[in-house]
Amino acid sequence: MLQSRLLQGTLREAPAEAETVSHQLLLRSGLVRQVAAGIYTFLPLGRKVLRKAEQIVREEMERSGAQEVLLPMMQPAELWQQSGRYGVYGQELISLSDRHGREFALGPTHEEVITSLVAQEVSSYRRLPITLFQIGTKFRDERRPRYGLLRGREFVMKDAYSFDKDLDGLDRSYQTMYEAYHRIFTRCELRFRAVEADPGAIGGEGGTHEFMALAEIGEDTIAACNCCTYGANLELTGIAEGDRCPRCSEGTMQFFRGIELGHVFKLGTKYSEAMGAAFLDEKGVSRPVIMGCYGIGVSRLLSAVIEQHHDSDGIIWPLSLAPYQVHLIPVSVKDEQQMQIARDLYDRLRQAGADVLLDDRDERAGVKFKDSDLLGLPIRITIGKEAGQGKVEFSERSALSDKRQMDVEEAITEAIAVLEG
Amino acid sequence: MLQSRLLQGTLREAPAEAETVSHQLLLRSGLVRQVAAGIYTFLPLGRKVLRKAEQIVREEMERSGAQEVLLPMMQPAELWQQSGRYGVYGQELISLSDRHGREFALGPTHEEVITSLVAQEVSSYRRLPITLFQIGTKFRDERRPRYGLLRGREFVMKDAYSFDKDLDGLDRSYQTMYEAYHRIFTRCELRFRAVEADPGAIGGEGGTHEFMALAEIGEDTIAACNCCTYGANLELTGIAEGDRCPRCSEGTMQFFRGIELGHVFKLGTKYSEAMGAAFLDEKGVSRPVIMGCYGIGVSRLLSAVIEQHHDSDGIIWPLSLAPYQVHLIPVSVKDEQQMQIARDLYDRLRQAGADVLLDDRDERAGVKFKDSDLLGLPIRITIGKEAGQGKVEFSERSALSDKRQMDVEEAITEAIAVLEG
Known part of the structure; x- marks a missing residue:
């Protein structure tokens, strides 16, 4: 979505x-x-x-x-x-x-x-x-x-x-x-x-x-x-x-x-x-x-x-009940590289059977992260300034401070591993 | 069921x-x-x-x-x-x-x-x-x-x-x-x-x-x-x-x-x-x-x-809406050969993803067929006196007079072919 x-x-x-x-x-x-x-x-x-x-x-x-x-x-x-x-x-x-x-x-x-x-x-x-x-x-x-x-x-x-x-x-x-x-x-x-x-x-x-x-x-x-x-x-x-x-x-x-x-x-x-x-x-x-x-x-x-x-920032949905399982957040929707990676992730994760929400809103990054914390989807993939190097940031809502930079392919594998428990 | x-x-x-x-x-x-x-x-x-x-x-x-x-x-x-x-x-x-x-x-x-x-x-x-x-x-x-x-x-x-x-x-x-x-x-x-x-x-x-x-x-x-x-x-x-x-x-x-x-x-x-x-x-x-x-x-x-x-005998459900897709009818539940084939069909068709209803009631064959006509499930497999030779009778509710005797394996293949349209 x-x-x-x-x-x-x-x-x-x-x-x-x-x-x-x-x-x-x-x-x-x-x-x-x-x-x-x-x-x-x-x-x-x-x-x-x-x-x-x-x-x-x-x-x-x-x-x-x-x-x-x-x-x-x-x-x-x-x-x-x-x-x-x-x-x-x-x-x-x-x-x-x-x-x-x-x-x-x-x-x-x-x-x-x-x-x-x-x-x-x-x-x-x-x-x-x-x-x-x-x-x-x-x-x-x-x-x-x-x-x-x-x-x-x-x-x-x-x-x-x-x-x-x-x-x-x-x-x-x-x-x-x-x-x-x-x-x-x-x-x-x-x-x-x-x-x-x-x-x-x-x-x-x-x-x-x-x-x-x-x-x-x-x-x-x-x-x-x-x-x-x-x-x-x-x-x-x-x-x-x-x-x-x-x-x-x-x-x-x-x-x-x-x-x-x-x-x-x-x-x-x-x-x-x-x-x-x-x-x-x-x-x-x-x-x-x-x-x-x-x-x-x-x-x-x-x-x-x-x-x-x-x-204190919001909900932390269990996987079994989360409205969507993965939250994709391109930091800037005006950045074509970010959006291309975001769309690619969106299509491929959906094909793998994941429920994915793509934050394609033209909002400031701070607003997007605050909304994402509040909504509490289990997996978050942030597509930011490292997009040019094909890197994204992977984290789980239950431990947001544990952010890991990784390749797109790795992020897909990681997300699917989390979804399959 | x-x-x-x-x-x-x-x-x-x-x-x-x-x-x-x-x-x-x-x-x-x-x-x-x-x-x-x-x-x-x-x-x-x-x-x-x-x-x-x-x-x-x-x-x-x-x-x-x-x-x-x-x-x-x-x-x-x-x-x-x-x-x-x-x-x-x-x-x-x-x-x-x-x-x-x-x-x-x-x-x-x-x-x-x-x-x-x-x-x-x-x-x-x-x-x-x-x-x-x-x-x-x-x-x-x-x-x-x-x-x-x-x-x-x-x-x-x-x-x-x-x-x-x-x-x-x-x-x-x-x-x-x-x-x-x-x-x-x-x-x-x-x-x-x-x-x-x-x-x-x-x-x-x-x-x-x-x-x-x-x-x-x-x-x-x-x-x-x-x-x-x-x-x-x-x-x-x-x-x-x-x-x-x-x-x-x-x-x-x-x-x-x-x-x-x-x-x-x-x-x-x-x-x-x-x-x-x-x-x-x-x-x-x-x-x-x-x-x-x-x-x-x-x-x-x-x-x-x-x-x-x-x-005049009952409903003829389209596959997309039928409460169950396959009706298995052992003619006599007291016949162990019939029941064994019926249970085997039941398990295997369900494993193949079919919605199956098994008429395991101890009723006369005439009652079972009348109820089955009335309920109108798309596929019917009757397990009767040829069960000893491993044969069952396959028909579709939309053309009940077109009954075909076949092996159990063939009936499974045929049922799946109908379900997959």
Whole structure:
């Protein structure tokens, strides 16, 4: 992509309402713009990052055997009355009436719709287990939307639902999702912990886990063992810092702040009983399907990644999520030698499969470097006054002071080596 | 994908309310299910087709230089008041209030949001032209939703908007989109015509074209020349069948029914003036940006494709949109030789990059073939009683009577040849 064509306005200063680093950097680097409180437009760079996150989530869901569906956002109020949530969900549920006066809810989550679908489609144990997922927009009328994408009113989520014939099956489906979540957040290069949020609610060991990104701005406090993998949400336990770990009895508990990235939850039969999702078992006996639900805040994940991957100059994107992987910066676009090398690099790196952004703007070098620091693409190749000797400068955003002068050919080899990990 | 795991219930009979062939086949083949009037869930097979259509649209938009964004569905009513559309759009606009009583519209289209974004982000002629697009859900409270995905209340659209500094630029942006639309609908194997819908509204020749799929159930009548490419929407012209063509003067006009797939429209400055989207030209003079808008009904495209690609037994998917490309049918899952060949074909075709569905269900052969005809995957390989001699039966859904017995190796080669066109 040529940067002169890109719809991306960088801002020197973040608006005053942006309290967190991720919110400031999302706005300053031109990834998103606010349309109303908690409601955002994703500009081209933000859309690209979001698509990469969506694709990681989709790949790992499919690898785990889950099938993608698309459920409607406008949900008939009758479904919510049937589950008993319509009256109790509170003001966060956005409702509306159609031209005939029929009531709908804008889906904050899809248990009702998916359970009524499975009630229609699945009637025998032979069709179970099954896990369905979707990636789409959710609505929640937060009393106090804030922190950019962290607490929005319209946001992108992955929600998945498992359907099993017994509790052992639920344990397996839950474990499969738990492992998929580990793969997803690892690919996003997040430092995270899976913490028990409400241990032992339904069958198996542990009825729900929250996946928390470690970050100072996190709204939750996590207690985690320094020895085994045990962790718990502090709201739900009586643990004090320094206590001995209740699981391994060897480590001690430490406290962290965390951003909730996702959760896995054993639902049991709450929705299947309410929505009539039953199946005939091997003996011909009708039983309610046993459910689990599994959410990931895909748009908020961007905020968590930025909280963990930035420095005072801007974002430092992990390769897996960077909107472009390589930033080519000819210092002067009026210098034909520089531009020729830049265009050559652009074509050849793209042919090699790289996502490349070429800063062909007629701006001062200082402006270009500042914008490049802010945007935070993983690899930077600067084409400057050594262009006449066929030399360029290679660096990585994670260690900008480590600049290496090299030939064009060497820079291509080096870039591809970084991209291939 | 193993069919025994797939959430797909086929129906022998379509519900009575399904009046059109495409609506019947969408339901019977288990692609979609209705949640409320004009509101559908996409089951896994339907979601796959929709994603393939989205991907074709995305690739051709990007090839044309358009940049992808994501605009919110909840749009502040103030924006619609500013454009003057809030009061006049009518009952099709779905509105709602948030917990603080602020009014929002659920976007049926995004001119207001995108124009106010460009008003903020673009101030100089140097940033123009630019074309932005998104693929997402739209809402329109149709008085009479019908024909399945053809006239829905919640549906998937691609909308794009071009921003130019002068009318010549608009003509170029418009032409670029016009050509992208031709590529998109051609890749979807649709028979279509681009027809003048309201000639000469703003600058250039022809201010808007509709892209119409030829189909008996179409709600519009098209007049098209049998000699040149001229076509027009009958509602807007006084042409009679058999009239001489007003453009080439050689052909005669014929009438067709058509389903609107998309439109391209020269908007001019209506929204940029209302929303204050102005730029400074080369002389430093402030001028309103000149806009075009370009829509494609992505979910309704599925209906149009099915209307054109079916027979009395079911759908005949074009390769580009088929949920899976190859259907493997072992006649008896209890026959270990058949199953071994089927699993071998499954692994090897997938390794070759094919999308494969293996009907591993313990059903009678007649049921499997009926379901396979209905679902309409392009290539079918039946593994039956000749499996012992290493023979399978190869056919294409578009010509099922042309069955050829061949070795497993030959079937793989043949399938790959079909997939590579």
